[in-house]
Amino acid sequence: MGVVELSVVAVAALLTSALTAVSGSGGGLILLIVLLQFVDPMVAIPIHGVIQLLSNSTRAITLRSRVELRLLRWYVVPLLPAAFLGLLIADSVPRPAMEVVIGLFALVAVWWPAATAWLAPRPGGHTGRFAIVGAIAGVTNPTIGAPGPLLAPAFRSATTDHVGFVATFATAQVLNHSTKVLVFAIAGVAWSDYVALIVAAGAGVVVGTRVGTAYLRRADEKLLHWLFVAAVSAGAVRLVLGGLL
Numbered sequence: 698m699g700v701v702e703l704s705v706v707a708v709a710a711l712l713t714s715a716l717t718a719v720s721g722s723g724g725g726l727i728l729l730i731v732l733l734q735f736v737d738p739m740v741a742i743p744i745h746g747v748i749q750l751l752s753n754s755t756r757a758i759t760l761r762s763r764v765e766l767r768l769l770r771w772y773v774v775p776l777l778p779a780a781f782l783g784l785l786i787a788d789s790v791p792r793p794a795m796e797v798v799i800g801l802f803a804l805v806a807v808w809w810p811a812a813t814a815w816l817a818p819r820p821g822g823h824t825g826r827f828a829i830v831g832a833i834a835g836v837t838n839p840t841i842g843a844p845g846p847l848l849a850p851a852f853r854s855a856t857t858d859h860v861g862f863v864a865t866f867a868t869a870q871v872l873n874h875s876t877k878v879l880v881f882a883i884a885g886v887a888w889s890d891y892v893a894l895i896v897a898a899g900a901g902v903v904v905g906t907r908v909g910t911a912y913l914r915r916a917d918e919k920l921l922h923w924l925f926v927a928a929v930s931a932g933a934v935r936l937v938l939g940g941l942l
Contacts, residue, residue, distance in 0.1 A: 710901030718909025730932035760864035779835025800936030806846035
């Protein structure tokens with residue numbers, strides 16, 4: 698990738714990381730759509746995992762006192778075996794078809810955000826159903842790459858307030874992306890070929906997380922939501938059309 702492309706990815710990483718720090722989810726999906734404009738899905742998804750691991754780690758550490766660990770005990774159990782299953786699926790799907798799937802998923806995620814909210818217990822209730830959410834996350838991380846908007850409603854419904862949701866979901870995403878990076882590493886991804894891309898995007902997400910976290914308590918969530926919907930929808934339609942044509 699040239700300097701212009703790396704600059705575009707770095708700026709996108711900064712903006713999407715700031716968006717996620719404020720809203721709790723969604724920025725990673727936009728960043729994946731940006732990456733897919735430059736590299737193959739089976740490259741974009743593992744590289745995206747490394748970048749998002751850094752982004753969510755920064756946010757989880759910053760808000761660590763607000764993480765609701767009770768939701769993660771069941772969630773983490775099926776992650777790794779489900780991720781290996783997801784990798785097998787991803788490796789068998791033709792690349793254009795994968796772009797179409799990612800694009801369609803993105804549209805479902807932003808226009809039907811309650812798709813997994815039914816899995817969540819009420820705040821303070823039993824959290825066993827989060828094992829199902831963890832299984833969904835494990836399978837969809839290697840195949841779709843950024844299932845955060847589909848998973849987020851379950852966490853939003855079960856956490857006590859918005860800051861608790863942001864902190865807890867960031868920690869869940871650290872687990873998700875760690876698992877994704879691990880299974881792709883075992884599969885033999887050549888990380889060294891993409892050092893410049895990872896460094897450029899990594900710098901962007903660190904700055905973006907700090908900016909977004911500082912703005913967290915005074916953000917206009919409604920405006921951010923519609924900006925997110927517009928950006929994801931435009932990118933998703935482009936992916937679908939590109940995969941079909």
